[in-house]
Amino acid sequence: MPVELPLDDEEASTDVDLKTQLIRFVITGAGSAVLDFGLTILLQYALGAPYALSKALGFLLGTTVAYLINRRWTFRAEPSTARFIAVIVLYAVTFAVNVGLYAWLSSLWEDGLLYSAIAFVIAQGAATVINFVVQRAVIFRIR
Incomplete structure:
Protein backbone atom coordinates (compact mmCIF):
# COMPACT_ATOMS: atom_id res chain seq x y z
CA MET A 1 0.00 0.00 0.00
CA PRO A 2 1.39 3.46 -0.89
CA VAL A 3 2.56 5.75 1.89
CA GLU A 4 0.17 8.55 2.80
CA LEU A 5 0.30 11.68 4.90
CA PRO A 6 -2.45 12.19 7.51
CA LEU A 7 -3.06 15.86 6.69
CA ASP A 8 -6.70 15.81 7.73
CA ASP A 9 -9.45 13.37 8.64
CA GLU A 10 -11.97 14.28 5.93
CA GLU A 11 -13.03 11.63 3.45
CA ALA A 12 -10.83 11.67 0.37
CA SER A 13 -12.54 12.45 -2.93
CA THR A 14 -11.74 13.74 -6.39
CA ASP A 15 -14.44 16.42 -6.44
CA ALA A 52 22.56 14.73 -14.00
CA LEU A 53 23.17 12.88 -10.71
CA SER A 54 22.56 16.02 -8.65
CA LYS A 55 19.31 16.78 -10.49
CA ALA A 56 18.19 13.16 -10.37
CA LEU A 57 18.50 12.96 -6.59
CA GLY A 58 16.87 16.37 -6.18
CA PHE A 59 14.04 15.27 -8.46
CA LEU A 60 13.48 12.08 -6.47
CA LEU A 61 13.20 13.99 -3.18
CA GLY A 62 10.96 16.70 -4.62
CA THR A 63 8.58 14.41 -6.50
CA THR A 64 8.20 12.00 -3.60
CA VAL A 65 7.16 14.83 -1.30
CA ALA A 66 4.92 16.32 -4.02
CA TYR A 67 3.13 13.02 -4.67
CA LEU A 68 2.40 12.44 -0.99
CA ILE A 69 0.96 15.92 -0.52
CA ASN A 70 -0.86 16.10 -3.88
CA ARG A 71 -2.57 12.74 -3.43
CA ARG A 72 -3.97 13.69 -0.07
CA TRP A 73 -4.43 17.47 -0.20
CA THR A 74 -4.55 18.68 -3.82
CA PHE A 75 -6.63 15.92 -5.39
CA ARG A 76 -8.05 14.39 -2.15
CA ALA A 77 -7.79 10.91 -3.61
CA GLU A 78 -8.01 7.60 -1.82
CA PRO A 79 -4.93 5.37 -1.68
CA SER A 80 -4.84 3.12 -4.75
CA THR A 81 -2.26 0.65 -5.98
CA ALA A 82 -3.27 1.28 -9.62
CA ARG A 83 -2.92 5.04 -9.10
CA PHE A 84 0.44 4.62 -7.40
CA ILE A 85 1.74 2.54 -10.34
CA ALA A 86 0.43 5.18 -12.78
CA VAL A 87 2.26 7.88 -10.81
CA ILE A 88 5.50 5.88 -11.00
CA VAL A 89 5.13 5.68 -14.79
CA LEU A 90 4.34 9.41 -15.01
CA TYR A 91 7.31 10.27 -12.79
CA ALA A 92 9.59 8.14 -14.96
CA VAL A 93 8.55 10.25 -17.97
CA THR A 94 8.86 13.57 -16.13
CA PHE A 95 12.17 12.38 -14.64
CA ALA A 96 13.57 11.93 -18.15
CA VAL A 97 12.23 15.33 -19.25
CA ASN A 98 13.36 17.16 -16.10
CA VAL A 99 16.81 15.63 -15.66
CA GLY A 100 17.46 15.50 -19.40
CA LEU A 101 16.63 19.18 -19.93
CA TYR A 102 18.63 20.23 -16.87
CA ALA A 103 21.73 18.26 -17.87
CA TRP A 104 21.48 19.36 -21.51
CA LEU A 105 21.06 23.06 -20.69
CA SER A 106 23.79 22.88 -18.04
CA SER A 107 26.19 21.44 -20.60
CA LEU A 108 25.43 24.25 -23.08
CA TRP A 109 25.99 27.13 -20.68
CA GLU A 110 28.98 28.12 -18.59
CA ASP A 111 29.10 26.69 -15.08
CA GLY A 112 27.54 28.99 -12.51
CA LEU A 113 24.70 29.27 -10.04
CA LEU A 114 22.67 31.66 -12.21
CA TYR A 115 22.79 29.34 -15.23
CA SER A 116 22.00 26.34 -13.03
CA ALA A 117 18.99 28.19 -11.63
CA ILE A 118 17.75 29.07 -15.14
CA ALA A 119 18.20 25.47 -16.32
CA PHE A 120 16.38 24.28 -13.18
CA VAL A 121 13.40 26.60 -13.79
CA ILE A 122 13.06 25.56 -17.43
CA ALA A 123 13.31 21.83 -16.65
CA GLN A 124 11.01 22.10 -13.63
CA GLY A 125 8.45 24.11 -15.61
CA ALA A 126 8.24 21.52 -18.37
CA ALA A 127 7.88 18.68 -15.87
CA THR A 128 5.29 20.58 -13.81
CA VAL A 129 2.98 21.16 -16.78
CA ILE A 130 3.19 17.48 -17.77
CA ASN A 131 2.58 16.37 -14.17
CA PHE A 132 -0.48 18.54 -13.57
CA VAL A 133 -2.20 17.71 -16.84
CA VAL A 134 -1.66 13.94 -16.53
CA GLN A 135 -2.48 13.80 -12.80
CA ARG A 136 -5.71 15.79 -13.19
CA ALA A 137 -6.88 14.20 -16.44
CA VAL A 138 -5.82 10.61 -15.82
CA ILE A 139 -4.19 9.53 -12.57
CA PHE A 140 -6.52 10.98 -9.97
CA ARG A 141 -9.55 9.71 -11.90
CA ILE A 142 -8.36 6.12 -11.48
CA ARG A 143 -10.42 4.25 -8.92
Whole structure:
Protein backbone atom coordinates (compact mmCIF):
# COMPACT_ATOMS: atom_id res chain seq x y z
CA MET A 1 0.00 0.00 0.00
CA PRO A 2 1.39 3.46 -0.89
CA VAL A 3 2.56 5.75 1.89
CA GLU A 4 0.17 8.55 2.80
CA LEU A 5 0.30 11.68 4.90
CA PRO A 6 -2.45 12.19 7.51
CA LEU A 7 -3.06 15.86 6.69
CA ASP A 8 -6.70 15.81 7.73
CA ASP A 9 -9.45 13.37 8.64
CA GLU A 10 -11.97 14.28 5.93
CA GLU A 11 -13.03 11.63 3.45
CA ALA A 12 -10.83 11.67 0.37
CA SER A 13 -12.54 12.45 -2.93
CA THR A 14 -11.74 13.74 -6.39
CA ASP A 15 -14.44 16.42 -6.44
CA VAL A 16 -12.08 19.32 -5.75
CA ASP A 17 -12.63 22.07 -8.35
CA LEU A 18 -9.96 22.96 -10.92
CA LYS A 19 -9.06 26.35 -9.38
CA THR A 20 -8.51 24.84 -5.92
CA GLN A 21 -6.52 21.96 -7.38
CA LEU A 22 -4.34 24.33 -9.39
CA ILE A 23 -3.64 26.58 -6.39
CA ARG A 24 -2.83 23.61 -4.16
CA PHE A 25 -0.70 22.04 -6.90
CA VAL A 26 1.32 25.26 -7.27
CA ILE A 27 1.81 25.60 -3.48
CA THR A 28 2.87 21.96 -3.18
CA GLY A 29 5.06 22.24 -6.25
CA ALA A 30 6.79 25.38 -4.96
CA GLY A 31 7.68 23.69 -1.68
CA SER A 32 8.83 20.54 -3.43
CA ALA A 33 10.84 22.58 -5.93
CA VAL A 34 12.68 24.28 -3.06
CA LEU A 35 13.64 20.83 -1.73
CA ASP A 36 14.61 19.67 -5.23
CA PHE A 37 16.68 22.78 -6.02
CA GLY A 38 18.32 22.83 -2.59
CA LEU A 39 19.50 19.24 -2.83
CA THR A 40 20.52 19.65 -6.50
CA ILE A 41 22.68 22.70 -5.78
CA LEU A 42 24.11 21.21 -2.58
CA LEU A 43 25.20 18.04 -4.36
CA GLN A 44 26.44 19.87 -7.46
CA TYR A 45 28.37 22.73 -5.87
CA ALA A 46 29.20 21.59 -2.33
CA LEU A 47 29.98 17.97 -3.16
CA GLY A 48 30.98 18.25 -6.82
CA ALA A 49 28.47 15.68 -8.08
CA PRO A 50 27.71 15.63 -11.84
CA TYR A 51 24.76 17.70 -13.13
CA ALA A 52 22.56 14.73 -14.00
CA LEU A 53 23.17 12.88 -10.71
CA SER A 54 22.56 16.02 -8.65
CA LYS A 55 19.31 16.78 -10.49
CA ALA A 56 18.19 13.16 -10.37
CA LEU A 57 18.50 12.96 -6.59
CA GLY A 58 16.87 16.37 -6.18
CA PHE A 59 14.04 15.27 -8.46
CA LEU A 60 13.48 12.08 -6.47
CA LEU A 61 13.20 13.99 -3.18
CA GLY A 62 10.96 16.70 -4.62
CA THR A 63 8.58 14.41 -6.50
CA THR A 64 8.20 12.00 -3.60
CA VAL A 65 7.16 14.83 -1.30
CA ALA A 66 4.92 16.32 -4.02
CA TYR A 67 3.13 13.02 -4.67
CA LEU A 68 2.40 12.44 -0.99
CA ILE A 69 0.96 15.92 -0.52
CA ASN A 70 -0.86 16.10 -3.88
CA ARG A 71 -2.57 12.74 -3.43
CA ARG A 72 -3.97 13.69 -0.07
CA TRP A 73 -4.43 17.47 -0.20
CA THR A 74 -4.55 18.68 -3.82
CA PHE A 75 -6.63 15.92 -5.39
CA ARG A 76 -8.05 14.39 -2.15
CA ALA A 77 -7.79 10.91 -3.61
CA GLU A 78 -8.01 7.60 -1.82
CA PRO A 79 -4.93 5.37 -1.68
CA SER A 80 -4.84 3.12 -4.75
CA THR A 81 -2.26 0.65 -5.98
CA ALA A 82 -3.27 1.28 -9.62
CA ARG A 83 -2.92 5.04 -9.10
CA PHE A 84 0.44 4.62 -7.40
CA ILE A 85 1.74 2.54 -10.34
CA ALA A 86 0.43 5.18 -12.78
CA VAL A 87 2.26 7.88 -10.81
CA ILE A 88 5.50 5.88 -11.00
CA VAL A 89 5.13 5.68 -14.79
CA LEU A 90 4.34 9.41 -15.01
CA TYR A 91 7.31 10.27 -12.79
CA ALA A 92 9.59 8.14 -14.96
CA VAL A 93 8.55 10.25 -17.97
CA THR A 94 8.86 13.57 -16.13
CA PHE A 95 12.17 12.38 -14.64
CA ALA A 96 13.57 11.93 -18.15
CA VAL A 97 12.23 15.33 -19.25
CA ASN A 98 13.36 17.16 -16.10
CA VAL A 99 16.81 15.63 -15.66
CA GLY A 100 17.46 15.50 -19.40
CA LEU A 101 16.63 19.18 -19.93
CA TYR A 102 18.63 20.23 -16.87
CA ALA A 103 21.73 18.26 -17.87
CA TRP A 104 21.48 19.36 -21.51
CA LEU A 105 21.06 23.06 -20.69
CA SER A 106 23.79 22.88 -18.04
CA SER A 107 26.19 21.44 -20.60
CA LEU A 108 25.43 24.25 -23.08
CA TRP A 109 25.99 27.13 -20.68
CA GLU A 110 28.98 28.12 -18.59
CA ASP A 111 29.10 26.69 -15.08
CA GLY A 112 27.54 28.99 -12.51
CA LEU A 113 24.70 29.27 -10.04
CA LEU A 114 22.67 31.66 -12.21
CA TYR A 115 22.79 29.34 -15.23
CA SER A 116 22.00 26.34 -13.03
CA ALA A 117 18.99 28.19 -11.63
CA ILE A 118 17.75 29.07 -15.14
CA ALA A 119 18.20 25.47 -16.32
CA PHE A 120 16.38 24.28 -13.18
CA VAL A 121 13.40 26.60 -13.79
CA ILE A 122 13.06 25.56 -17.43
CA ALA A 123 13.31 21.83 -16.65
CA GLN A 124 11.01 22.10 -13.63
CA GLY A 125 8.45 24.11 -15.61
CA ALA A 126 8.24 21.52 -18.37
CA ALA A 127 7.88 18.68 -15.87
CA THR A 128 5.29 20.58 -13.81
CA VAL A 129 2.98 21.16 -16.78
CA ILE A 130 3.19 17.48 -17.77
CA ASN A 131 2.58 16.37 -14.17
CA PHE A 132 -0.48 18.54 -13.57
CA VAL A 133 -2.20 17.71 -16.84
CA VAL A 134 -1.66 13.94 -16.53
CA GLN A 135 -2.48 13.80 -12.80
CA ARG A 136 -5.71 15.79 -13.19
CA ALA A 137 -6.88 14.20 -16.44
CA VAL A 138 -5.82 10.61 -15.82
CA ILE A 139 -4.19 9.53 -12.57
CA PHE A 140 -6.52 10.98 -9.97
CA ARG A 141 -9.55 9.71 -11.90
CA ILE A 142 -8.36 6.12 -11.48
CA ARG A 143 -10.42 4.25 -8.92
